Amino acid sequence: MDWRNTHTKTKGEETPIAYVIPPKRGRQKFIKGPLPLEWFERAVQGNSAAAVTVGLLLFYLRGMGRRKIVLSNELASRFSITRNTKARALRALEDAGLISLQRTGQRVVITLCHDEVSFRR
Secondary structure: OOOOOOOOOOOOOOOOOOOOOOOOOOOOOOOOOOOOHHHHHHHHOOOOHHHHHHHHHHHHHHHOOOOOEOOOHHHHHOOOOOHHHHHHHHHHHHHOOOEEEEEEOOEEEEEEOOOHHHOOO
8 A cells, every 4th residue: 555645636526534654674583594594403403492582592693693692581572481480491502502602690692603613512
């Protein structure tokens, strides 16, 4: 549907009731690549859907220019990931050698291991 007013005001014609407003460009959020296929395959193998979702969220945060990542409970909860589920998913990704975790108090700093050299088997 065209977002502009399709009616022209001519004698005897009514003004339209509603207009369709076009979506604003550049405001959509996305996961910025590259997302190595081998990394994704290893994340999927033997892990829960929550672990895969957390992995994708980590790539989303990395795409925002962050080298060291802190995944907030608020962002995870937008995808139905609870605090405990997030902790289990991070542990599963660490056990698979896909991420490394640095714990400082309650804060967990995450580093993606996505180069073939840095994969731990």
